[in-house]
Amino acid sequence: MQDSLGPRIIIALDFSSEASALALVDTLDPKLCRLKVGKELFTRCGPGLVRKLHERGFEVFLDLKFHDIPNTTSAAVAAAAELGVWMVNVHASGGQKMMTACRERLESFGADRPLLIAVTVLTSMTAGDLAGVGIEDSPAYQVNRLATLTRSCGLDGVVCSAQEAPTLKLEQGADFRLVTPGIRPASSEHGDQQRVMTPAAAIEAGSDYLVVGRPITQAADPLAALRSIVSEIS
Numbered sequence: 063m064q065d066s067l068g069p070r071i072i073i074a075l076d077f078s079s080e081a082s083a084l085a086l087v088d089t090l091d092p093k094l095c096r097l098k099v100g101k102e103l104f105t106r107c108g109p110g111l112v113r114k115l116h117e118r119g120f121e122v123f124l125d126l127k128f129h130d131i132p133n134t135t136s137a138a139v140a141a142a143a144e145l146g147v148w149m150v151n152v153h154a155s156g157g158q159k160m161m162t163a164c165r166e167r168l169e170s171f172g173a174d175r176p177l178l179i180a181v182t183v184l185t186s187m188t189a190g191d192l193a194g195v196g197i198e199d200s201p202a203y204q205v206n207r208l209a210t211l212t213r214s215c216g217l218d219g220v221v222c223s224a225q226e227a228p229t230l231k232l233e234q235g236a237d238f239r240l241v242t243p244g245i246r247p248a249s250s251e252h253g254d255q256q257r258v259m260t261p262a263a264a265i266e267a268g269s270d271y272l273v274v275g276r277p278i279t280q281a282a283d284p285l286a287a288l289r290s291i292v293s294e295i296s
C-alpha cells in the first residue's frame with residue numbers, strides 16, 4: 063500500500079550480524095517497506111549499519127526504546143536525529159518531563175527531524191503481565207492512558223497493538239501515528255506476541271504502520287512473504 067504515509071510495512075531486522083541483515087535487505091525494495099533496527103542489531107553493529115541501510119535507499123526506524131532521565135534520553139534522540147533516521151522511540155512510561163524534553167530537543171532539527179513516538183504497552187504483554195508490574199488496568203486502558211500522555215507532550219504517535227488502534231484513532235485523532243507490532247498473517251505462529259492481528263485487520267483497525275519481523279525474516283522466501291502482506295493490505 064502506497065499513500066501519503068509511504069510504505070506501511072516496517073520490517074524488523076532482528077538479526078545477529080550485519081551480513082545476515084544485509085543478505086535480506088539486498089533482496090528488498092525500499093518502495094515496498096521501511097526497516098527497523100532494534101536493540102540486538104544496533105548493539106552488535108552500531109550506527110555504521112544504519113548508514114549502510116540509508117545508502118541502499120531505505121528509511122530506518124531506530125527502535126531502541128529509550129527510557130532514562132530527560133537529559134540522557136533527549137541527548138540520545140538527538141544522536142538518532144544526527145544519524146538521519148526516519149523514526150525513533152522512547153518509553154511513554156518515562157513520563158511527561160522526559161517525553162517533552164525529547165520533543166523539544168528535536169525541534170532544532172526542523173523539518174528534517176525524525177518522527178518521535180512512544181511505546182505504550184509491549185505487544186507481548188497481557189493483563190496478567192501488567193498486574194505483575196503493579197498495573198491492574200487492562201492493556202487497552204493503559205495504552206490509551208499512555209497515548210493521551212504522549213500526545214499531550216507533542217509526540218507524533220505511539221507503538222501499540224492493532225487491537226487498540228480503533229479506540230486510539232477516535233480518541234487521539236487521525237494524525238496521531240499508530241505503529242503496530244504483533245502483526246501475524248493468518249498462517250503464522252504467534253511466538254511471544256500476545257496482542258496480535260492480521261495485516262489486513264490491522265490496517266482496517268486504523269494502524270498507520272505495521273511492524274513485521276519473523277513472519278517475513280524467517281520465511282523461506284522473505285520477499286514473497288513481504289509481497290503477500292503488501293498485497294493483503296492493498
Ligand SMILES: O=c1ccn([C@@H]2O[C@H](COP(=O)(O)O)[C@@H](O)[C@H]2O)c(=O)[nH]1
Pocket residue numbers: 074075076100181183184185186221222243244245253255273274275276277
Ligand atoms: O510492543 C512492541 C514493541 C516493539 N516490538 C518489536 O517489533 C518487532 C516484532 O517482531 P516479530 O518477529 O514480528 O514479533 C520486534 O523487533 C520487537 O522488538 C514488539 O514486538 N512489540
